[in-house]
Amino acid sequence: MKIVIIGSNGRLGTELARAYHKNYEVIGYNRAALDVENLAQLRETLHPIDFRILINCAAFTNVDLCESQRKRAFIINSEVPRELAEICRAKNAKLIHFSTDYVFDGEKREPYLESDPANPISVYGESKRAGEENVLAVLGRHLVVRVSWVFGPDRPSFIDAVIKRALTEEQVDAIADKFATPTYTKDIAEMLPRFFDTDVAGGILHFANAGECSWQEYAQHALDCCHKLGLPLKARTVAPLKLSDMKNFIARRPVYSVLSTSKFNALAGAPPRSWQDAVAEYVRSYFCA
Numbered sequence: 001m002k003i004v005i006i007g008s009n010g011r012l013g014t015e016l017a018r019a020y021h022k023n024y025e026v027i028g029y030n031r032a033a034l035d036v037e038n039l040a041q042l043r044e045t046l047h048p049i050d051f052r053i054l055i056n057c058a059a060f061t062n063v064d065l066c067e068s069q070r071k072r073a074f075i076i077n078s079e080v081p082r083e084l085a086e087i088c089r090a091k092n093a094k095l096i097h098f099s100t101d102y103v104f105d106g107e108k109r110e111p112y113l114e115s116d117p118a119n120p121i122s123v124y125g126e127s128k129r130a131g132e133e134n135v136l137a138v139l140g141r142h143l144v145v146r147v148s149w150v151f152g153p154d155r156p157s158f159i160d161a162v163i164k165r166a167l168t169e170e171q172v173d174a175i176a177d178k179f180a181t182p183t184y185t186k187d188i189a190e191m192l193p194r195f196f197d198t199d200v201a202g203g204i205l206h207f208a209n210a211g212e213c214s215w216q217e218y219a220q221h222a223l224d225c226c227h228k229l230g231l232p233l234k235a236r237t238v239a240p241l242k243l244s245d246m247k248n249f250i251a252r253r254p255v256y257s258v259l260s261t262s263k264f265n266a267l268a269g270a271p272p273r274s275w276q277d278a279v280a281e282y283v284r285s286y287f288c289a
Protein backbone atom coordinates (compact mmCIF):
# COMPACT_ATOMS: atom_id res chain seq x y z
CA MET A 1 0.00 0.00 0.00
CA LYS A 2 1.25 3.46 -0.94
CA ILE A 3 1.27 6.17 1.73
CA VAL A 4 2.08 9.82 1.10
CA ILE A 5 3.41 11.85 4.04
CA ILE A 6 3.45 15.65 3.75
CA GLY A 7 5.78 17.45 6.17
CA SER A 8 8.02 14.39 6.27
CA ASN A 9 10.94 16.21 7.89
CA GLY A 10 9.01 17.60 10.86
CA ARG A 11 8.99 16.14 14.37
CA LEU A 12 6.04 13.87 13.69
CA GLY A 13 6.42 13.38 9.94
CA THR A 14 9.98 12.04 10.26
CA GLU A 15 8.91 9.46 12.85
CA LEU A 16 5.94 8.31 10.76
CA ALA A 17 8.02 8.02 7.58
CA ARG A 18 10.63 5.96 9.43
CA ALA A 19 8.05 3.75 11.16
CA TYR A 20 6.03 2.91 8.03
CA HIS A 21 8.95 2.43 5.70
CA LYS A 22 9.19 -1.29 6.46
CA ASN A 23 5.59 -2.30 5.80
CA TYR A 24 4.39 0.29 3.29
CA GLU A 25 5.58 2.14 0.26
CA VAL A 26 6.12 5.59 1.74
CA ILE A 27 6.48 8.72 -0.37
CA GLY A 28 7.51 11.62 1.85
CA TYR A 29 7.57 15.31 0.94
CA ASN A 30 9.54 17.84 2.89
CA ARG A 31 9.21 21.57 2.27
CA ALA A 32 12.12 21.57 -0.21
CA ALA A 33 10.38 18.96 -2.34
CA LEU A 34 6.91 20.44 -2.04
CA ASP A 35 5.97 23.84 -0.65
CA VAL A 36 2.33 23.27 0.22
CA GLU A 37 1.53 27.00 0.12
CA ASN A 38 1.74 26.67 -3.64
CA LEU A 39 -1.64 24.97 -4.10
CA ALA A 40 -1.19 24.49 -7.85
CA GLN A 41 2.12 22.70 -7.26
CA LEU A 42 0.45 20.62 -4.55
CA ARG A 43 -2.23 19.43 -6.99
CA GLU A 44 0.26 18.81 -9.81
CA THR A 45 2.61 16.83 -7.57
CA LEU A 46 -0.03 14.57 -6.06
CA HIS A 47 -2.18 14.12 -9.18
CA PRO A 48 -0.13 11.33 -10.83
CA ILE A 49 0.41 9.30 -7.63
CA ASP A 50 -1.86 6.40 -6.86
CA PHE A 51 -1.91 6.38 -3.05
CA ARG A 52 -4.44 4.98 -0.55
CA ILE A 53 -3.48 7.09 2.49
CA LEU A 54 -2.21 10.65 2.75
CA ILE A 55 -0.92 11.78 6.15
CA ASN A 56 -0.61 15.54 6.58
CA CYS A 57 2.00 16.49 9.18
CA ALA A 58 2.77 19.86 7.59
CA ALA A 59 1.58 22.84 9.57
CA PHE A 60 2.49 26.38 10.57
CA THR A 61 3.30 25.38 14.15
CA ASN A 62 4.93 28.53 15.55
CA VAL A 63 2.05 29.64 17.75
CA ASP A 64 3.40 33.15 18.36
CA LEU A 65 4.39 33.83 14.75
CA CYS A 66 0.89 32.85 13.61
CA GLU A 67 -0.43 35.97 15.42
CA SER A 68 1.42 38.29 13.02
CA GLN A 69 1.12 36.01 9.96
CA ARG A 70 -2.58 35.28 10.05
CA LYS A 71 -3.02 34.93 6.29
CA ARG A 72 -0.17 32.45 5.99
CA ALA A 73 -1.39 30.51 9.04
CA PHE A 74 -4.81 30.10 7.44
CA ILE A 75 -3.34 29.04 4.08
CA ILE A 76 -1.10 26.34 5.58
CA ASN A 77 -3.32 25.19 8.44
CA SER A 78 -6.71 25.54 6.80
CA GLU A 79 -6.64 25.93 2.99
CA VAL A 80 -3.98 23.26 2.42
CA PRO A 81 -5.90 20.60 4.41
CA ARG A 82 -9.04 21.40 2.38
CA GLU A 83 -7.07 20.96 -0.85
CA LEU A 84 -5.59 17.68 0.42
CA ALA A 85 -9.03 16.45 1.43
CA GLU A 86 -10.34 17.14 -2.07
CA ILE A 87 -7.36 15.49 -3.77
CA CYS A 88 -7.90 12.40 -1.57
CA ARG A 89 -11.63 12.30 -2.23
CA ALA A 90 -11.01 12.35 -6.00
CA LYS A 91 -8.65 9.37 -5.62
CA ASN A 92 -10.90 7.51 -3.18
CA ALA A 93 -8.01 7.78 -0.70
CA LYS A 94 -8.15 8.59 3.00
CA LEU A 95 -6.67 11.75 4.49
CA ILE A 96 -5.27 11.59 8.01
CA HIS A 97 -4.77 15.15 9.17
CA PHE A 98 -3.19 16.25 12.45
CA SER A 99 -4.66 18.94 14.64
CA THR A 100 -4.20 20.29 18.13
CA ASP A 101 -5.50 20.71 21.67
CA TYR A 102 -5.20 24.49 20.99
CA VAL A 103 -8.62 24.39 19.30
CA PHE A 104 -10.00 24.59 22.87
CA ASP A 105 -10.13 27.69 25.08
CA GLY A 106 -8.93 25.82 28.18
CA GLU A 107 -11.85 26.87 30.38
CA LYS A 108 -12.96 23.27 31.05
CA ARG A 109 -11.18 21.65 33.97
CA GLU A 110 -11.59 18.05 32.92
CA PRO A 111 -10.37 16.27 29.79
CA TYR A 112 -11.85 17.52 26.53
CA LEU A 113 -13.96 15.11 24.51
CA GLU A 114 -14.15 15.13 20.71
CA SER A 115 -17.75 16.33 21.08
CA ASP A 116 -16.82 19.38 23.20
CA PRO A 117 -17.21 22.67 21.34
CA ALA A 118 -13.98 24.15 20.03
CA ASN A 119 -13.31 27.77 20.91
CA PRO A 120 -9.77 28.71 19.89
CA ILE A 121 -8.11 31.72 21.55
CA SER A 122 -5.16 32.16 19.18
CA VAL A 123 -4.66 32.52 15.42
CA TYR A 124 -2.88 29.15 15.43
CA GLY A 125 -5.89 27.53 17.15
CA GLU A 126 -8.37 29.29 14.85
CA SER A 127 -6.49 28.27 11.73
CA LYS A 128 -6.15 24.66 12.88
CA ARG A 129 -9.86 24.52 13.77
CA ALA A 130 -10.75 25.87 10.32
CA GLY A 131 -8.52 23.14 8.84
CA GLU A 132 -10.41 20.44 10.76
CA GLU A 133 -13.74 21.79 9.55
CA ASN A 134 -12.53 22.01 5.96
CA VAL A 135 -11.24 18.43 5.94
CA LEU A 136 -14.41 16.94 7.38
CA ALA A 137 -16.69 19.08 5.20
CA VAL A 138 -15.07 17.54 2.12
CA LEU A 139 -15.45 13.95 3.36
CA GLY A 140 -16.59 12.63 6.74
CA ARG A 141 -14.50 9.50 6.17
CA HIS A 142 -11.27 11.50 6.52
CA LEU A 143 -9.65 11.43 9.96
CA VAL A 144 -8.55 14.41 12.06
CA VAL A 145 -6.24 13.41 14.92
CA ARG A 146 -5.81 16.01 17.66
CA VAL A 147 -2.59 15.64 19.65
CA SER A 148 -0.87 17.70 22.37
CA TRP A 149 2.70 18.50 23.52
CA VAL A 150 4.30 16.30 20.86
CA PHE A 151 7.85 15.15 21.62
CA GLY A 152 10.25 12.85 19.82
CA PRO A 153 13.84 12.46 18.64
CA ASP A 154 13.55 14.17 15.28
CA ARG A 155 13.15 17.81 16.31
CA PRO A 156 13.81 19.32 19.74
CA SER A 157 10.79 20.25 21.84
CA PHE A 158 10.17 21.37 25.43
CA ILE A 159 11.64 18.25 27.05
CA ASP A 160 14.88 18.51 25.09
CA ALA A 161 15.25 22.19 26.01
CA VAL A 162 14.72 21.42 29.71
CA ILE A 163 17.31 18.62 29.76
CA LYS A 164 19.79 20.76 27.83
CA ARG A 165 19.38 23.59 30.36
CA ALA A 166 19.71 21.21 33.30
CA LEU A 167 23.05 20.00 31.97
CA THR A 168 24.58 23.45 32.40
CA GLU A 169 22.39 25.32 34.94
CA GLU A 170 21.81 24.58 38.64
CA GLN A 171 18.20 25.77 38.55
CA VAL A 172 15.64 25.35 35.81
CA ASP A 173 12.04 26.50 35.83
CA ALA A 174 8.82 25.77 33.96
CA ILE A 175 5.20 26.87 33.95
CA ALA A 176 3.21 25.23 36.74
CA ASP A 177 -0.30 26.51 35.98
CA LYS A 178 -0.89 25.21 32.45
CA PHE A 179 -1.95 21.61 31.91
CA ALA A 180 -2.02 19.16 29.02
CA THR A 181 -0.43 15.78 28.20
CA PRO A 182 2.86 14.97 26.47
CA THR A 183 2.52 12.73 23.41
CA TYR A 184 5.40 10.63 22.12
CA THR A 185 5.73 10.53 18.32
CA LYS A 186 6.62 6.84 18.59
CA ASP A 187 3.25 6.12 20.22
CA ILE A 188 1.40 8.07 17.53
CA ALA A 189 3.23 6.03 14.89
CA GLU A 190 2.28 2.78 16.62
CA MET A 191 -1.43 3.50 17.01
CA LEU A 192 -2.16 5.15 13.65
CA PRO A 193 -2.13 2.12 11.28
CA ARG A 194 -5.35 0.79 12.83
CA PHE A 195 -7.01 3.77 11.11
CA PHE A 196 -5.50 3.11 7.66
CA ASP A 197 -8.45 0.88 6.82
CA THR A 198 -10.76 3.07 4.74
CA ASP A 199 -13.75 1.28 6.29
CA VAL A 200 -12.87 2.55 9.78
CA ALA A 201 -15.04 5.57 10.52
CA GLY A 202 -13.48 9.01 10.17
CA GLY A 203 -14.13 12.22 12.10
CA ILE A 204 -12.18 13.66 15.00
CA LEU A 205 -10.01 11.54 17.29
CA HIS A 206 -8.06 12.64 20.35
CA PHE A 207 -4.73 10.98 21.02
CA ALA A 208 -2.18 11.69 23.75
CA ASN A 209 -0.34 9.60 26.29
CA ALA A 210 -2.43 8.83 29.38
CA GLY A 211 -2.65 11.27 32.29
CA GLU A 212 -2.09 15.00 32.58
CA CYS A 213 0.53 17.35 33.97
CA SER A 214 1.82 20.89 34.07
CA TRP A 215 4.96 21.88 32.20
CA GLN A 216 6.73 21.94 35.56
CA GLU A 217 5.67 18.34 36.37
CA TYR A 218 6.66 17.25 32.86
CA ALA A 219 10.09 18.85 33.26
CA GLN A 220 10.59 17.46 36.78
CA HIS A 221 9.80 13.93 35.60
CA ALA A 222 12.25 14.29 32.71
CA LEU A 223 15.01 15.39 35.12
CA ASP A 224 14.15 12.58 37.55
CA CYS A 225 14.48 10.06 34.70
CA CYS A 226 17.87 11.52 33.76
CA HIS A 227 19.12 11.36 37.35
CA LYS A 228 17.98 7.73 37.70
CA LEU A 229 20.05 6.92 34.63
CA GLY A 230 23.08 8.70 36.05
CA LEU A 231 23.19 11.60 33.61
CA PRO A 232 25.42 14.42 34.90
CA LEU A 233 22.73 17.09 35.27
CA LYS A 234 23.47 20.18 37.36
CA ALA A 235 19.81 20.85 38.17
CA ARG A 236 17.70 18.53 40.33
CA THR A 237 14.46 20.43 40.74
CA VAL A 238 12.27 22.49 38.46
CA ALA A 239 11.05 25.75 39.98
CA PRO A 240 7.49 26.91 39.23
CA LEU A 241 6.67 29.74 36.85
CA LYS A 242 3.28 31.29 36.16
CA LEU A 243 1.82 31.45 32.66
CA SER A 244 1.22 35.14 33.29
CA ASP A 245 5.00 35.59 33.88
CA MET A 246 5.75 34.58 30.29
CA LYS A 247 6.04 38.09 28.88
CA ASN A 248 7.60 36.75 25.66
CA PHE A 249 4.47 34.74 24.78
CA ILE A 250 2.56 36.65 22.11
CA ALA A 251 -0.34 34.27 21.51
CA ARG A 252 -2.81 33.35 24.24
CA ARG A 253 -2.58 29.70 25.26
CA PRO A 254 -5.27 27.52 26.87
CA VAL A 255 -4.45 26.87 30.53
CA TYR A 256 -6.07 23.43 30.46
CA SER A 257 -6.14 21.43 27.23
CA VAL A 258 -6.00 17.80 28.29
CA LEU A 259 -7.47 15.59 25.57
CA SER A 260 -9.69 12.73 26.69
CA THR A 261 -8.73 9.55 24.84
CA SER A 262 -11.89 7.68 25.86
CA LYS A 263 -12.94 7.32 22.19
CA PHE A 264 -9.51 5.95 21.27
CA ASN A 265 -9.49 3.66 24.33
CA ALA A 266 -12.80 2.12 23.25
CA LEU A 267 -11.65 1.66 19.65
CA ALA A 268 -8.24 0.25 20.58
CA GLY A 269 -9.43 -1.76 23.58
CA ALA A 270 -6.83 -0.15 25.84
CA PRO A 271 -5.60 3.34 26.74
CA PRO A 272 -2.25 4.66 25.52
CA ARG A 273 0.62 4.15 27.97
CA SER A 274 1.15 6.88 30.57
CA TRP A 275 3.06 10.04 29.68
CA GLN A 276 5.52 9.18 32.47
CA ASP A 277 6.37 5.82 30.86
CA ALA A 278 6.67 7.40 27.43
CA VAL A 279 9.00 10.12 28.73
CA ALA A 280 11.09 7.55 30.64
CA GLU A 281 11.57 5.50 27.47
CA TYR A 282 12.44 8.59 25.45
CA VAL A 283 15.08 9.67 27.96
CA ARG A 284 16.51 6.13 28.12
CA SER A 285 16.62 5.84 24.34
CA TYR A 286 18.01 9.23 23.38
CA PHE A 287 19.95 10.66 26.31
CA CYS A 288 21.92 7.61 27.42
CA ALA A 289 23.95 6.85 24.31
Ligand SMILES: NC(=O)c1ccc[n+]([C@@H]2O[C@H](COP(=O)([O-])OP(=O)(O)OC[C@H]3O[C@@H](n4cnc5c(N)ncnc54)[C@H](OP(=O)(O)O)[C@@H]3O)[C@@H](O)[C@H]2O)c1
Nearest residue numbers: 007009010011012031035036058059061098100147149150
Ligand atom coordinates in the same frame (compact mmCIF):
# COMPACT_ATOMS: atom_id res chain seq x y z
N1 LIG B 1 4.45 20.01 18.36
C1 LIG B 1 3.40 19.98 19.19
O1 LIG B 1 3.55 20.06 20.40
C2 LIG B 1 2.02 19.83 18.63
C3 LIG B 1 0.93 19.92 19.52
C4 LIG B 1 -0.35 19.77 19.02
C5 LIG B 1 -0.55 19.52 17.68
N2 LIG B 1 0.51 19.45 16.82
C6 LIG B 1 0.25 19.19 15.40
O2 LIG B 1 0.94 18.03 15.01
C7 LIG B 1 1.33 18.14 13.65
C8 LIG B 1 2.83 17.86 13.51
O3 LIG B 1 3.55 18.83 14.26
P1 LIG B 1 5.11 18.71 14.53
O4 LIG B 1 5.31 18.74 15.99
O5 LIG B 1 5.70 17.60 13.74
O6 LIG B 1 5.58 20.12 13.95
P2 LIG B 1 6.88 20.53 13.13
O7 LIG B 1 8.06 19.75 13.58
O8 LIG B 1 6.90 22.03 13.17
O9 LIG B 1 6.55 20.04 11.64
C9 LIG B 1 5.75 20.79 10.77
C10 LIG B 1 6.24 20.49 9.37
O10 LIG B 1 5.47 21.28 8.45
C11 LIG B 1 6.37 21.73 7.46
N3 LIG B 1 5.87 22.89 6.75
C12 LIG B 1 5.51 24.10 7.25
N4 LIG B 1 5.17 24.93 6.25
C13 LIG B 1 5.31 24.23 5.11
C14 LIG B 1 5.13 24.53 3.74
N5 LIG B 1 4.71 25.75 3.34
N6 LIG B 1 5.37 23.57 2.81
C15 LIG B 1 5.79 22.36 3.18
N7 LIG B 1 5.99 21.99 4.47
C16 LIG B 1 5.76 22.93 5.41
C17 LIG B 1 7.65 22.07 8.22
O11 LIG B 1 8.72 22.17 7.34
P3 LIG B 1 10.09 22.91 7.78
O12 LIG B 1 10.81 21.90 8.58
O13 LIG B 1 10.77 23.21 6.49
O14 LIG B 1 9.69 24.12 8.56
C18 LIG B 1 7.71 20.85 9.16
O15 LIG B 1 8.36 19.77 8.53
C19 LIG B 1 0.90 19.53 13.20
O16 LIG B 1 -0.35 19.44 12.56
C20 LIG B 1 0.74 20.30 14.50
O17 LIG B 1 -0.19 21.35 14.36
C21 LIG B 1 1.80 19.58 17.27
